Amino acid sequence: MRVRSALLAALVLMAGPVPGMGQEPGAGHAPGTGDEPIRLTLDEAVQRALGQNPGYRQTVRDLELNALDRRDLWLSVLPQPQVDLLTTSMAWNRQRVAEGFFGEVTERDDAGTIHTSRTQQRVGLFVTVDLAEFFQFRGLDETARVREAGATAQGRELQARVATAFLEVQERVQALELEEELLERTRENRDLARRLYALARRDRIDLVSMELEVAEQEDALERSRTELESARLTLRTLMGDPELGAFQVEPEPLRPMDPEALDEEALVRLGREASPRILQAEVQRRAAAGTLSRNRARWLPTLTLSAGTTRQGFVQGGDAFFDLRPDAGWDRALSLSVRFPDLGLYFSRRTEQGRGEVDLRNREDALREVRTEVEREIRTLVRELRGAARTLRTQERRTALAEEQVELAREAYRLGRLSYLELREAQGRAAEFRRQALAAQYTVERGRRELEALLDAPLAAGPVDDGR
Structure with missing residues (x-):
């Protein structure tokens, strides 16, 4: 029985790692081609998204309507020439009745056909000046600013989403490497248990438990691989580039910072002045005010x-x-x-003006709501960023202690002073701490980038200068 167990352990040891284990998905050749996957940086991913994302392309294409609308308005204001080089006609008229002196209608005995022809030439110039239309130029400018503000806000949001997806892929890559490292360590522990079992210093249950732990870690590795592919697919969808083949992300350095040094009030003031969402709401409020003014100008002759x-x-x-x-x-x-305008339209136009006043008040309240929401998000992000930074420092310290504990536990297990359950507990705790430390690093980075996107300004480690 002991010989059969030893042979089984030797066969499992000789089997080696699973094919493809430890290789990043998508790191090989592109499917169906012999090309190496490209190395994609964050800036390249953002540029691809700004140029190929279908939703953003539609928004940018709508900006072309600004010039077309202005051209149509100029055509309605400019003089309209009219040139009739030649208008000619020919007619035959046969009269069979006649009217007498007292209005009676009698039939003519000498009914005949009258043949006539006509030719006309005309050159004219017509100018229609609707004084209310001159206010439409201001309305076109406001509409153009609304479209541009919407495109700017959508572009900033798209850049933030691409950066978040890029960091997610980068985090999943490092998580996959971590799981591969943990799997290798688990296999080393299994090999140690086999050697001790061969020397009759450990029981069969330790060897079986080690094999189960290896299987569990292999399953964790496959889950991490699936998460990486999902994150990569999300990034590819955001970029929207149909020509993009297999790619790898070029690691973006994580910038160290101390959130405790951030001036929260200065960030709030900066957000009120530079946030794309606030600027968009302000432009919409101005457009509503301009619409109300143009409605009043409709009474001009x-x-x-x-x-x-x-x-x-x-x-x-x-x-x-x-x-x-x-x-x-x-x-x-x-x-x-x-x-002059028809006075019969007075009540209907008064109704339209009332709707415009309601819309203006709604836009003002919407602007105030956006400002309040942006301020709340800034303060929340600053607090979350500080908490994430403290969590990161704690996780790094716990990870270092847990790694030292694992090394001591492995040595004690080899010498027979520690049971397998105690070794597994120490190793599992260290693995979980390393996963949490990796997640905390990217939580800080994502929080920093999200705050920068909200402020539309780079975030420094020290106090932010809001220009005052």
Whole structure:
């Protein structure tokens, strides 16, 4: 029985690691090609997203409407020339009845057909000046600013999401490397148990327990590999680049900082002045105020100026048909008309003005709400960042102590002074502390980047200068 167990242990030891174990998913060749995966930096990922993300491309493309809207408005304001080089016609009229002296209708005995022809040439210029339309130019500027503010806010949000997804991939890569290292350490403990079992210094239960622990760690490694692939897919979706093949992320250095040195009040003031969300809400409020002013300007009159010259020829017969030079002279006309708005629309326009006033008040409240929300998020992020930094320092200290404890426990287990359960407990505690320390590092980094995205400004380790 002991010989069979020893042979089984030797076969398991000779089996070696599982094929592909320890290799980062996507680190090999691209599927179906012989190309090496590209090394993608954070800046490159952001640029790909800004150029290829479908949602952001639609928003940027909407900015082209600003020039088109302005062109349409200018076409409605500029003078409209009218040139009729030639208008010609020919008609036949047969009269079968006639009207007498007292209005009676009688049938004519000499009914005949009258043949006429007409030719007309006209050159004119029409200018319609709607004074209310001049306020529309200001409205176009406000609409353009709203679109630009929306595109800016969406671009900043997209950059923040790409940075978060990039860091998630980077964290998953390091987590995978950590799980591989833990698996290697677990196998070393299993090999130690085998040697002690071969020397009859340990029981069979220790060897079986070690094999179970190796299987559990291999399962943890596969879960980490799956999480890495999911994070990589999220980043690829955000970039939206259909030409992007297999890629690896170039590790982005984690910038050390001391959140305790941050000036919370200065950050709040900076956020009120520079936050893209607040700027977007402010632009929308101004647009609502401009719409209300333009509604009041709709009571301004409309001026119409027309000038033209016309000549025409009308004769019996067909001589005037397609006559390019009629004998008649040019008749000139000049007119100016002023049209005031219909007073019957007073109540409907008052209703529209009331809606505009309600919309303006809503925009003002929305701006105040966004400012309050941004301030709350800044203060919350600062507190969370400080807490995460303290947690990181604690986890690093606990990890160092736990690693030292594992080394001492392995030596004591080898000498027979420590049981397997005590060794497993020490090793499991050290592994969990290392996972928590890695997560704490990226929690601090994500919090810092999220705060920078909210402020639209880089975050320094010391007090933030808000320009005052």
